[in-house]
Structures are given as C-alpha cells and as structure tokens.
Amino acid sequence: MSTSKPTTTEPSFACSYAWRTWWSDPVIRSRVLDTLERASILLLFGSFLQALLASIGTAIRLGQSVIIGDVMLLITETMMVFMVLFRRGAKKLSLRPGDWALAFSATCLSLLARPFPGQTHAWDQVAIVLTIIGLSTQLISKLTLGRRFGVVAANRGLCMSGPYRLVRHPIYMGYVLLHTGFFLLNPTLWNLCVFAILYTIKIPRILAEERLLGQDPEYRQYMQKVRSRLIPGLF
Numbered sequence: 001m002s003t004s005k006p007t008t009t010e011p012s013f014a015c016s017y018a019w020r021t022w023w024s025d026p027v028i029r030s031r032v033l034d035t036l037e038r039a040s041i042l043l044l045f046g047s048f049l050q051a052l053l054a055s056i057g058t059a060i061r062l063g064q065s066v067i068i069g070d071v072m073l074l075i076t077e078t079m080m081v082f083m084v085l086f087r088r089g090a091k092k093l094s095l096r097p098g099d100w101a102l103a104f105s106a107t108c109l110s111l112l113a114r115p116f117p118g119q120t121h122a123w124d125q126v127a128i129v130l131t132i133i134g135l136s137t138q139l140i141s142k143l144t145l146g147r148r149f150g151v152v153a154a155n156r157g158l159c160m161s162g163p164y165r166l167v168r169h170p171i172y173m174g175y176v177l178l179h180t181g182f183f184l185l186n187p188t189l190w191n192l193c194v195f196a197i198l199y200t201i202k203i204p205r206i207l208a209e210e211r212l213l214g215q216d217p218e219y220r221q222y223m224q225k226v227r228s229r230l231i232p233g234l235f
Contacts, residue, residue, distance in 0.1 A: 030093045033100070037151055038084055041107060045081045048111040049074075055115035070115050072131040073182055076138050076174075077111065083142060083149040087156065094153040094212050102205040103152040109198040110175070116186045127184035134178030137163065141170040153209040160222050167228045169206055176230070206230065 056070045094100070121127075142149060144162035149171075163170035179198075183191050206229055213219045229235055 029095060033095070033152075034093070037100075037104070040104065041081060041084055041151065044108055044111045045077065048077065048113075051114055070185075072135040072178060073113070076135055076178060079139070079142060080149075083145075083147070084151060087147045087149050091157070092155040092212065092215070094208070096153075096208075099153045099208045099212070102201055102208055106198060106201050106205050107151055109194055109201070110179075113179070113182065113191055113194050114186070114188070115182075116188050116191075119186075121184070121187070123184055127181040130177050130181030130184070132181075134174045134176070134181060137174030137177060138171055139174075141174060145171070153205075153212040155213055155216060155219075158213070158216065158219055158222065160226075165226065167230060167232060168210070168223065168226050169230055172202065172206065173230055203235075 052070055052074050056074070059070065141163045144164065145159050148156040148159055150156055163173075167173055176199075179195055183195055210223070210229070214223065
C-alpha cells in the first residue's frame with residue numbers, strides 16, 4: 001500500500017492576478033507611464049525654474065548681458081514643459097525600459113544646468129548669438145512639430161516639413177547651439193559635467209527614437225531623403 005504525499009500549491013491572490021492582468025494591457029501601461037513622465041518633468045522643472053529666476057534677478061541687479069542666455073534657456077524649457085503637458089496621444093509609444101531611461105536621463109540632465117551669475121567673459125557676445133540662434137531653431141522646430149512633441153520615443157504623427165527638411169532632429173540641433181552658448185556664459189565644472197553626460201546620452205536617445213519611428217514605412221522613406229540626423233553633413 002503506497003501513500004502519496006499531499007501536494008502543496010502556492011496560494012493565489014485575486015488582487016495580484018487582477019493587478020498583473022491590468023498592467024499587462026499595453027494601452028493602460030502606456031497611459032500610466034505617460035502620466036508619470038509628465039509629473040516627473042513638472043517636478044524637475046520647478047527646481048530648475050527657481051534657480052534660473054534667481055540668476056536672472058541677480059543679472060538684472062548687476063546690469064549684465066548674460067541675462068539673455070538665462071532668458072533663452074527659460075523660454076525653451078518652459079515651452080518644452082508646455083508641449084509635453086498638452087501633446088496628443090501616441091499612435092505607438094515605446095515601452096522599452098532602456099528608451100525610458102535614455103529619455104528621462106537626457107531631460108533630467110538638461111534641467112540640472114545651472115547659471116553662475118556675477119561673471120563676464122570676452123566671448124559673451126558670441127555666446128549670446130549662439131543662444132539666440134539655438135532658441136530660434138528650437139522655436140521654429142517645436143512650432144512645426146506642434147502637439148506631436150514628446151520626451152520618450154513615440155509615434156504621434158510624422159513631421160517632415162520646415163526645418164525637418166534639413167535634419168531629422170532639428171530640435172536637438174537647436175539644443176546643441178543653445179547649450180553651447182549657455183555653457184560659454186556659465187563655464188563651470190558642474191555645467192561641463194552636465195552637458196558632457198547629456199550629449200553622451202543624446203546619441204543613443206536619437207537612435208532609440210529612430211528605431212521606433214523606423215517601423216513606419218513613411219518614416220523610412222523620409223530617412224532616405226533626409227540623411228542627416230543632427231548636424232548636416234556630419235551626423
């Protein structure tokens with residue numbers, strides 16, 4: 001006579017099963033992540049805004065022209081936050097953790113740049129010109145993109161007009177010019193580290209966006225027409 005040992009099973013909890021089922025829905029997951037993205041950017045922008053406004057106030061009291069660089073950065077970052085909050089829904093949103101890490105890292109780093117009021121340099125006028133050109137490039141590009149703007153790689157509708165006829169990522173090109181000008185106005189070790197890490201991340205971020213957008217046949221045709229991603233003739 002053989003006796004079999006009673007089998008034991010792990011208890012199942014209805015709530016955990018329901019949670020997994022709910023979270024496995026890609027539409028729900030996209031909406032939750034999209035909301036978290038907006039909330040995180042708002043929090044970072046609050047800290048950035050406080051530091052920048054304090055610097056602008058100091059520059060006004062001292063009558064310094066470096067205030068222009070601070071104002072340029074304030075305008076473009078405020079516009080970025082506004083467009084993220086009021087953008088349209090995505091046709092396809094990347095759910096890859098790596099793509100989210102790249103997007104958040106780049107966004108967080110750009111908002112960690114800090115002005116250093118009270119200093120002037122021989123190259124300030126050149127730096128101001130760079131910030132103005134960079135801001136203008138960004139404004140035109142963002143207005144052309146409209147509510148299709150986003151932070152994490154997503155397809156919210158393709159844009160192939162205006163500055164997008166020159167390079168595939170003109171907003172990033174504008175940031176390169178603006179950040180260069182801002183750093184020349186505020187050449188601190190902190191800002192050097194921030195921008196060095198930022199642009200180390202920027203290239204993989206561009207490639208991640210194009211990997212997702214490249215799933216659209218129309219975007220693949222666009223890539224054949226516009227060869228440069230960021231800097232005409234170089235990359």
